[in-house]
Amino acid sequence: MGEKNFYELLELIRNTRALSKNDLEVRRDLADGKYVYLAPTRVLPKQVYDELAPWRAYALRAVAIGLGMYKGAVVSRAAAALRGMWILHRYGGVVEVALPSGGTPSASKRMPGVRYREATFRDDELVMLHGVRTTTDVRTFIDIARYHGFREGIIAADWLLARGYQRDHILQEVHRMGRFVGKKTVLVCVAHATCLSESPYESLMRAELIQRAVTGWEFQRTIGGFRPDFLFDDFLILEIDGRSKYAERTAEVLLRERDRERALTNLGYVFIRVYPEDLIKHMDEVLRDIERARQARRARPGDAPENAPGPDSGSA
Structure with missing residues (x-):
């Protein structure tokens, strides 16, 4: 079965409440377990669901739960x-929603796999997306930062700036909300956000370095026409490689990347390559590897790359 885009997948979601007496085949397939319940009244063919990437399955669950609410919003x-x-x-995480009352329903009325947030919204903080009432881009970032902290907040803030949102506009929206729990974290995320990040994993690495007060690094600094992800002490380059990213690249592109790395290595730079999974599951180990390499270089003074170009962009 070929991979379907998100809109094609949305078309496959069935509303069990809308089934008629003539939908005998669908009812039979439901009884036979050939559908997966994304929400109490929304199902997807199991064969399709089993082939989904986890992040796509989560997004479809969010849509299904949103469609199953009369007035609530996905947040x-x-x-x-x-x-x-x-x-x-x-x-497999829960889907967060908020009700227009600002409160939470009784236990008997709560949907499984859903977390109800006590939150209120102005009319201009809500939009319709895929038929679901949800928060605007900026309000979504604010809620992620205040509910889930600095690391996840800076990832969302970087996404906003990378897509053209202005820092002043984001700050204006934050202050329009008045006082709220987590506002300080939100403001710190905005202060440290950058438009240079190209993936959530680059943002995650930045967040860890900032939060742990690691110094002596630069982000997306240009070196002789190349722009590594992170540069430590003017010699150590950290690159974040996605396995899926390499699966999609042509031999020509991969060859250019090897030539790029060889050119920087010849200038005296040292490379550490990590996968996103390393950052999520083994961040302490990644940081220890970086620190060991830096300490080893400090023990050999005068080994900085010769004729290294000065910084063109990005800084700690």
Whole structure:
């Protein structure tokens, strides 16, 4: 079965409440377990669901739960998944929603796999997306930062700036909300956000370095026409490589990347390559590897790359 785009997948979601007496085949397939329940009244063919990447399945669950609410809104991480905003993919995580009352329903009325947030919204903070009421881009970032902290907040903030949002506009929206729990974290995320990030994993690495007060690094600094992800102490380059990214690249592109790395190595730069999974599951180990390489270089003074170009962009 060929990979379907998100809009094609949305068309396959069935509303069990809308089934008629004539939908005998669908009812039989439901009884036989050939559909997966994304929400209490929304199902997807199991064969399709089993082939989905976890992040795509999460986004479809967010849509299905949103469609199953009369007045509620999908918020925070789930709102980000609806629009493709960068998040740390917490596969199988709950879908966060908020009710117009600002409160939470009784236990008997709560949907499984859903977390109800006590939040209120101005009319201009809500939009319709894929038929679901959800928060705007900026409000989605604000909720992620205040509910889930600095690391996830800076990932969402970087996404906003990378897509053309202005820092002043984001700050204006933050202050329009008045006082709220987590506002300080939101403001710190905005202060440290950059438009240079190209993936959530670059943003995650930046967040860790900032949060742990690591110094002596630059982000996306241009070196002789190349722009490594991170540069430490003017010699150590950290590159974040996605396995899927390499699967999609042609031999010609990969050859150019090897030539690029060889050119920088010949100038005296040292490379460390990590996968996104390393950053999510083994961040302490990654940081220890970086620190060991830096300490080893400090023990050999005078080994900085010769004729290294000065910084052109990005800084700690």
